[in-house]
Amino acid sequence: MSAAMNVLVIGVGPHTHLNHLPALAAAQDAGLAGTVTGVDLPHAAACAVEYGTPGRPRRMPVTPVQPFPASRSALPDAVRRVLEDVVGRDRIGAVVVATEPSVHLPYALWAMERGLPVLLDKPLTVHPGASTDPAAAQTIADDFDTLLDAYRTARRRHPKMVVSVLSQRRWHPAFRRVRELIAEVAEATNCPVSSVQSSHGDGQWRLPDELVDLSYHSFDRGYGKAAHSGYHHFDTVPWWLAAGERPGKEIDEIEVHATCTRPSDVLAQLTVADHARLLPAFAGRNPYTEQDLLDLTAGYGEVDVFLNVAYRNRGRVMALGNHSLAHTSFSQRGPLPPAAGGLYKGNGRIGQEIHIVQQGPFQALHLQVLQTLHRDDEGIDPRAVGGADHIELHVFRNNQMRPDWQRHRTLTFADLIQGSGDSTVLPTQRSARTCAVTEFLGHLNGRIGRSELASDLADHRRPARLMSAAYLSMARRAANNGRPTSPVVLDFHRAVSPAERSLAALGVPR
Template identity: 35%
Template sequence: MDLNLGLNILNKFMKNLNILLIGFGPHARRIYYPIIKNEEKSLNAKIVYAVDLQSQKQIIEEYLQKRSEIIPIYYIKNTYKKILNNKTVSALNKVIQEYKIDGVIISTEPLSHVLYADWALSKGLHILMDKPISSVINSSTSEKAAEKIFNDYKYLKVSYLKAKKRYGDVIFSLMAQRRYHPAFQKMKNLIQEVFQQTNCPITSMQSFHSDGQWRLPSEIIDIEYHSYNDGYGKCSHTGYHALDIVPWLIDGAEAPDKKINNVDIFTNFIRPKDFISELNLKDYKKIFPNFTKYNIYKEKEFRNITKNYGEIDAFNSFAFKHNEDTITLGSLNFNHNGFSQRGWLKPKADLYKGNGRVRHESYYIEQGPFQAISFISYQSTEINSKKKNKLFDIGGEYNLDIHVFRNNNLFPKWKNYQKFSIKDLDRNIIKGYSRGHQEDARRKCIVEFMDLIRKKNIKSISDYLDHERGTILLANVYKSAARRFKNKNPVVNVKF
């Protein structure tokens, strides 16, 4: 090989990648920035510039000051939910030239995802973007707004394909970390094994996620992080993970003559008006002696302000069908208002992890008479880096177990029961490198993104184009909710 050619190839792989971070909020401060900063040398990547709202300047500067770090940041004065004005576009264009930007991480409020992704694609920049692809104001109360979620997907799909044609192999990945999680990859492999031997699809699936994000009534109105005031809530927050992973798992056992091509969707939401009936102001006064001093809104005022707010909890039923025949029944249920470890009246500064948030997550998957898979991950306390005991037990920070049951009377080579712990699947946890198995999965997504930019011979696990089905589910869960909100028939059927 020619020496200069070899050096050029080596430089391509070793070149330090310059990353623009758009959105420096709680998720970026916990995941993107520290992971990339702490692993700059191994990743050969660096966040060289950031963008956020002027209103967040003090919080971001305090965060960087605590870390004794400096990064240039462009602050936008006003909200950027609707448009990118010419001044902002001009500033961003200048940044990508001056700082030789290779890729963009988009971690803003989802209302702004499409705007920034469209701009980045027009410049041929590689993108790693938070889920969901899009959120739309009033999507839980307006059918037209709900439909726009999938229209946004289609719009960016066109932009993405144009960018690929114009600039070459542009990368556009989504941070859907469960696809990178070894437990979900293990479950998909187990499903594929049984499918290959029996041709049996997934016949039913139940999913549950609760994050214990307990907010008191005034906070429902006044706290903007993972809020409800734009007419959507839990399904667009952590709920999208299940809406994405369920079709991803189903895809592991789809035969051509049983391929799912449409789905019936029926949903029920708990909205703030229901929430205030579950625990009313009198109840809160008994629980918190100083509640009256802290509470801002009377019940009538609360109900009036929140009447068009989005969902706190969502229970969703699905019938995944091949033509007229149901192949897979699904129940995907999401709670913000679930088991929590919050025991204080005033919220703490860290709302992402630090305000009593505790995760409970489970899946139960059946493949007819051949296999049942139970996934359980239950925490009993909030994450505490100092706690080192019983981390893998039920209630521990790292708890995650998969129980597998198989019909070994029919197939004697199968084991009738197996258990897989996260210790068996994620070696980083054992070695002491882990920040939690979900964070490990997020890190894998970030590493993959950098490798994809360098054109290493790998395929993206979470390419934008692979999120069509998940986006269809999200859009039509909201369409069902919007129909119920207007007292219409809430059952929605949609092509899949």
């Protein structure tokens, strides 16, 4: 078993504070991680970052690097020198890339070239203007090929190299259970998944002036919902579909049509005047006219995006998909001032999502996450519908054809818990993220085999292409003055098949 790795975290913003650092602190407690060092832009590196577990506070030193254009595929020499100094000084053995995603590519390429294992945050990459510029949208798919080529090269030089993608639903017990149920019925019937309806609403109510004044997930750079929480759906749905693929029924092509709303649409749905009536103090705060806002947000990214997808095999539709991704959804924001710390959490943002998976005439799976925000003293069961941790999976099976199948059963929060003791994984996003970090470091420490890794980079060709297709559809429509265009068609082969997941498949001798 190897010694605990010292970890370099590139990007220490709110997302890292909420997600990565608690998991890394738990890994330090478990002996999986050594020191944790940060790198970020100067404004974020002004002081050490406080993090830790209960009773064990820690401070992470943060070294500044200068910003550089998102269009670069290689790090500037000055940034590279800073990173090399940190790696040598702190004896870094692994890297977490948690920056703004438009610069994921150069940081990940640098780490692989350096022989450092990488935990790469989702999405893999994105480019400014992706929702309006077809070339930027296409580059999302091309970037995956660049990453995979670099990964293969790194694996030949460093056989223990691993790049794991932190798309946490792959570790979430409820989403894993759906995949297992799909595989079980596919094995019994030879029937793939025939349709998937997925929706996600995060209740982010941004007031008109905040569209301009508060930056959020680089919405002002020409991409939005599809590039952050949307990637989870682009990853999860193909991952589920793959569990139902049978010989001769593998998906090899997608046809995608996307429709989105932009700030101009949101300002028509609920106008500046509407906000002034609903929130009397808003008019005194807001310096912008509606025309000002339309002009200032003209190049912004999508707010909501809905996709219709045909998943094909040799021209025949194997599955139909409808994927609805919305910021404009039920919210619990009330106060006029935004929550301290920005829009990442707070401002009434909640988690509600529903997935309906049909598997021919044999099985239907309904996964429901219907949460609200509430205080502990309100007497609300956090695991019930409307609770902060609600999740429920309904399983329907054709017991008329198979009497040994149960007609309907409901799996609640308690039913979906996996493991026990220190290995317990709760059916929550936070627990799944912790599991992702633990698995990555556990592999580097020799406790988890490569075949057990849930989210190897090589498995992410399909989500990268689905995300690229979504943006291509949006961008082509934008380039056509908002008029409909032909659907986007892309090949959808896997980068590696399950049978090829070995060292030899990545060009490394057995």
